[in-house]
Amino acid sequence: MAAALPGSRGPARPSPRRPLGLAPTGVLVLGAIYTLFPVSWVVVASTKSEGELFSTSTFAPGTGLLSNLADLFAYRDGVFWLWLLNTLLYAGGGAVLSTAVSTISGYTLAKYSFPGRGLIFNLLIGGILVPSVVLAIPQYLLFSKAGLAGTYWSVLLPQILHPYSIYLARIYSQAAVPGSLLEAGRLDGAGEWRLFQRVALPLLTPGMVTIFLFQFVAIWNNFLLPFIMLGDDQRFPLTVGLYTLLAAGAGQPSLYNLIITGTMLSLIPLIALFLTMQRYWRTDLSGGAVKS
Amino acid sequence: MRSTKTGARAGRAGHAGRAGAVPYLFLAPAMALFTLFMALPIGYTIYLSLRRTRVSGLGLGKGARTEVFAGLANYAAAVGDGELWAGWLRVLGYGALVLALMLGLALVFALMLDTAHVRLARLTRISIFLPYAVPGVAATLMWGFLYLPSLSPLGEHSFLSADLVTFSMANVAVWGGTGFNMLVLYTNLRAVPREYYEAARIDGASELGIALRIKIPILVPSITLTTVFSVIATVQVFTEPTTLRPLTNTISSTWSPLMKVYRDAFVTGDLYSAAATSIVIAGISLVLSFGFLRVVKNHAFGES
Known part of the structure; x- marks a missing residue:
């Protein structure tokens, strides 16, 4: 960084010698090694048999992957599969509903002016600041009163409203749906619902994919709510299932293989989604259409 | 209408x-x-926090337990509860560690990704963001096993001893949260017109100088927001200590305030004090995040 002498300015001077970028690259590579380390460990460890897990060197692949998988799928009559399906149901169903509600709410808040708009926006967005604990326990009690605690609904319904998604949908609608297009539609006599459906929705689709992904991951990763709501392990999502597996198996090294293999398998769907949907993982939607 | x-x-x-x-x-x-x-x-939480059970007689039979108005007694108990304060202290230390490391690393990585001649940017960016796709439970399980002396390639350290358990837990949170915050900051940096930097370069500013004097000031509002969200999340820490607990006896069932709320509500069965405690937690996290916003606002947004 020797080129950075203060005072060495002047229009005649060409831009400083181009640095090689070794330091930033080095820092980023170290960061990547840190993040990939536990993931690669769990992948290797899941291939080891019970004996190999404690005896062979850490990153030497073992021979037990197939028997680990067989053991995991046999565990309590294949409850692991059920956890996986439940998680897909909660995350998939919840994210679809959440995206629908967030999109129409964000669109309405961005494209209409009406009395109470500011108040409604603040109420919906203020939810970001409400700690989940203030919600999860009374939600459980209220679901119990309605006789719905422990059902699929008790995990699905509370996760549909997502303040941050509404906020994203509003920003995205402002950027991606031109008001003139809506005006033109109105002049042609189109109803408001039809305008939303035919004009706005196609323009909003890329942003909706982003909202869907974030919400899918949030529900997939959620532990507190299903942990509080559910008692029957037939309805558990993976997070709660893996936790109970650990709580049952922490004292028995013979169950470690199951837990490690289960953890490894639980990573695959999300990482796959993550890698295939690269261009939709954006935290800022104000730029309008998603660039490919 | x-x-x-x-x-x-x-x-x-x-x-x-x-x-x-x-x-x-x-x-x-x-x-x-x-x-x-x-x-x-x-509303229901606030209502419950103001109630208590009155036991008449031996507390047996129907009608022996009735719910009555308790005023602020549950709050007084929550504020005066030593166990809860011990939890707050633990979470304060843990939270300071997580916030400093996670946001510091996120900022460094975002700035590095945004430097002019960085290699492997795409690969490293995806790798560092990857833990976002890993559930907190799975992350804690992976690190939890890596902390076990019988399995760990990290050597025979007692990562889960009373001295180190806070650091070990903070590491899990830093590992899981850095990538998302990095992406938020990096996205903001990408939106800055490149000409800003070109002008500074022509003036002879180094990459480091540009980062310190142009990029970080630009990032202040988004750093503020990510800090507020991280504070809210950290105050409610629950998943990591709960998942790590079966592997060690150094984490009590009331390690964090939220774990105490869970225990009060579902193990001890004292809903009323759980409700009061959760309102106190909500209050503290609101005070912390608004307090922080206020402090930063005076510095960062005063000029604009």
Whole structure:
């Protein structure tokens, strides 16, 4: 960084010698090694048999992957599969509903002016600041009163409203749906619902994919709510299932293989989604259409 | 409610449509969900926090236990609870560690990704963001096993001993949270016109100088927001200590305030004190995040 002498300015001077970028690259590579380390460990460890897990060197692949998988799928009559399906149901169903509600709410808040708009926006967005604990326990009690605690609904319904998604949908609608297009539609006599459906929705689709992904991951990763709501392990999502597996198996090294293999398998769907949907993982939607 | 006359007129004037009841209909699902799953539970928690059970006689039989108004007694108990304060202290130390490391690393990585001649940017960016796709439970399990002396390639350290357990837990949170925050900051940096930096380079500024004097000031508002969200999340830490607990005896069932709320509500069965404690937690996290916003606002947003 020797080129950075203060005072060495002047229009005649060409831009400083181009640095090689070794330091930033080095820092980023170290960061990547840190993040990939536990993931690669769990992948290797899941291939080891019970004996190999404690005896062979850490990153030497073992021979037990197939028997680990067989053991995991046999565990309590294949409850692991059920956890996986439940998680897909909660995350998939919840994210679809959440995206629908967030999109129409964000669109309405961005494209209409009406009395109470500011108040409604603040109420919906203020939810970001409400700690989940203030919600999860009374939600459980209220679901119990309605006789719905422990059902699929008790995990699905509370996760549909997502303040941050509404906020994203509003920003995205402002950027991606031109008001003139809506005006033109109105002049042609189109109803408001039809305008939303035919004009706005196609323009909003890329942003909706982003909202869907974030919400899918949030529900997939959620532990507190299903942990509080559910008692029957037939309805558990993976997070709660893996936790109970650990709580049952922490004292028995013979169950470690199951837990490690289960953890490894639980990573695959999300990482796959993550890698295939690269261009939709954006935290800022104000730029309008998603660039490919 | 709907006046077709104003609707038609507004439809031609103004850039934002005005269509009578339509916006309210479109917002009805969100408002219904808000009422049922936010307003009602919050109200119910406040209600419960002001109640207690009165036991008459031996507390046996129907009608022996009745719910009565308790005033602020539950709050007094929550504020005076030494166990809860010990939890707050632990979470404070843990939170300071997580916030400093996670946001510090996120900032460094974002700045490095944004330097002019960095290699492997795409690969490293994806790798560092990857833990975002790993559930907290799975992350804690992976690190938890890596902390076990019998399995760990990290050597025979007692990562889960009373001295180190806070650091070990913070590491899990830093590992899981850095990538998302990095992406938020990096996205903001990408939106800055490149000409800003070119002008500074022509003036002889180094990459480091550009980062310190141009990029970080630009990032202050987003650093503020990510800090507020991280504070809210950290104050409620629950998943990591709960998942790590089966592997060690150094984490009590009341390690964090939220774990105490869970225990009070579902193990001890004292809903009223759990409700009061959760309101206290909510209050503290609101005070912390608004306090922080206020402090930063005076510095960062004063000029703009």
